[in-house]
Amino acid sequence: MSTDKGEVTAMEFPTGSSMTAKPSFGARMKAHFKKWWWVHLIVFIVVFLVILLPVIFVGYPNIAQSQVNDSTLNITSMVIDDPTPKSFRLIQTQVLGSQSSFHPKIYSFLASVSLVGAAHAFTSVQVPETTSRDGVKINLDQTVDLSNANAFGDFAKAVMLQKDVELEISGKPELQQGSLPKTTVNYDKTVTMKGLNKLDGFNVYDVHTMNPPKNGHNLRGTVYIPNPTVMTITMGNVTLNLYQDGTLMGYSYINDLILKPGNNTLEMTAEVNYAKVLGLVLPSSTAKYGKTGIAPFTITGNSSVYNGQELPYFSNALAANNLTVDLNILAAI
Ligand SMILES: *[C@@H]1O[C@H](CO)[C@@H](O)[C@H](O)[C@H]1NC(C)=O
Ligand SMILES: *[C@@H]1O[C@H](CO)[C@@H](O)[C@H](O)[C@H]1NC(C)=O
Ligand SMILES: *[C@@H]1O[C@H](CO)[C@@H](O)[C@H](O)[C@H]1NC(C)=O
Ligand SMILES: *[C@@H]1O[C@H](CO)[C@@H](O)[C@H](O)[C@H]1NC(C)=O
Ligand SMILES: *[C@@H]1O[C@H](CO)[C@@H](O)[C@H](O)[C@H]1NC(C)=O
Ligand SMILES: *[C@@H]1O[C@H](CO)[C@@H](O)[C@H](O)[C@H]1NC(C)=O
Numbered sequence: 001m002s003t004d005k006g007e008v009t010a011m012e013f014p015t016g017s018s019m020t021a022k023p024s025f026g027a028r029m030k031a032h033f034k035k036w037w038w039v040h041l042i043v044f045i046v047v048f049l050v051i052l053l054p055v056i057f058v059g060y061p062n063i064a065q066s067q068v069n070d071s072t073l074n075i076t077s078m079v080i081d082d083p084t085p086k087s088f089r090l091i092q093t094q095v096l097g098s099q100s101s102f103h104p105k106i107y108s109f110l111a112s113v114s115l116v117g118a119a120h121a122f123t124s125v126q127v128p129e130t131t132s133r134d135g136v137k138i139n140l141d142q143t144v145d146l147s148n149a150n151a152f153g154d155f156a157k158a159v160m161l162q163k164d165v166e167l168e169i170s171g172k173p174e175l176q177q178g179s180l181p182k183t184t185v186n187y188d189k190t191v192t193m194k195g196l197n198k199l200d201g202f203n204v205y206d207v208h209t210m211n212p213p214k215n216g217h218n219l220r221g222t223v224y225i226p227n228p229t230v231m232t233i234t235m236g237n238v239t240l241n242l243y244q245d246g247t248l249m250g251y252s253y254i255n256d257l258i259l260k261p262g263n264n265t266l267e268m269t270a271e272v273n274y275a276k277v278l279g280l281v282l283p284s285s286t287a288k289y290g291k292t293g294i295a296p297f298t299i300t301g302n303s304s305v306y307n308g309q310e311l312p313y314f315s316n317a318l319a320a321n322n323l324t325v326d327l328n329i330l331a332a333i
Contacts, residue, residue: 072097109173122151236306293330
């Protein structure tokens with residue numbers, strides 16, 4: 001028995017000795033994990049969350065915000081239709097510019113629109129849901145209420161007088177990238193649009209007397225109005241005052257004026273005091289403009305009326321701009 005035992009002990013000895021002296025690294029790890037796996041799992045989860053949570057809740061919103069900051073917005077078409085003193089229909093196309101490889105969904109949001117530097121926004125527009133991508137078009141067609149008609153008047157005046165007009169469009173859209181959570185970003189873009197630049201290039205030509213006069217209108221002519229903007233503006237029935245050296249000579253009328261982008265050639269009629277106008281050129285020997293028969297006139301805005309309602313924002317914009325044209329009176333009569 002004892003030899004048997006000794007043999008067994010002897011046989012077991014090398015195995016036992018090798019275990020206590022040098023277990024392999026893999027085996028030790030295996031044993032360790034077998035015992036402590038749950039500690040490792042907890043540590044792993046904690047580390048994962050410590051890294052992931054800030055990425056999701058700090059890094060991702062920051063990346064989203066900086067991508068929104070880097071994007072551009074261009075207004076490529078803007079139609080102002082159906083104007084009333086308190087509202088108008090706005091049909092607009094905007095193009096988003098983005099160099100990002102991140103293409104989040106931007107949920108529909110309310111954007112306020114103001115002239116840069118103005119104290120108040122003139123309106124708010126509901127921007128539809130969009131997937132952010134370079135060149136994506138955003139189309140709007142809505143009736144906008146003029147939350148501040150004076151602020152819109154300032155915008156209309158800026159469009160009339162300035163070469164460039166800067167609009168500020170801002171809001172707080174929710175944005176979502178793939179299956180990441182929604183995050184709210186600040187959207188605040190300055191968009192530069194071309195203005196009418198005082199109707200530079202405005203001209204009146206082919207002026208003729210109307211015989212017999214119609215509704216008191218005794219002159220007819222053609223007006224040329226260049227529109228370098230992307231805007232189509234419905235202004236209704238426009239009345240302008242005609243002055244010569246500070247003296248009111250009469251009124252001119254452009255009916256159903258829709259100013260389209262590019263060159264506008266429109267019919268115009270006028271109601272002038274013939275005696276005063278003729279006195280400028282006749283008799284040719286003594287009259288102020290007798291030599292040439294051509295007199296300079298100043299045209300100033302009087303009113304813009306659409307469907308019987310005056311549109312003060314357009315009337316004021318027209319009144320803010322004085323146009324000068326040389327009219328060939330002798331040729332007209
Ligand atoms: C985004 O732009 C705003 C305003 O210019 C700035 O205050 C903010 O720090 C910018 N955010 C990021 C993440 O770039
Ligand atoms: C859009 O506007 C930005 C400035 O805001 C300008 O640099 C860019 O050329 C414009 N892009 C187009 C397609 O008009
Ligand atoms: C335009 O001309 C009229 C008449 O000459 C004058 O009363 C008015 O002040 C002028 N307006 C502007 C903005 O220059
Ligand atoms: C508008 O008219 C100007 C000069 O009268 C001309 O140079 C220009 O090409 C015209 N533009 C269009 C779009 O017809
Ligand atoms: C506008 O034109 C009408 C005539 O059509 C005239 O009676 C009125 O005085 C004008 N208003 C202004 C502010 O010039
Ligand atoms: C402009 O005036 C004409 C004649 O009075 C009228 O028939 C037309 O409806 C008016 N247009 C608008 C847009 O108010």
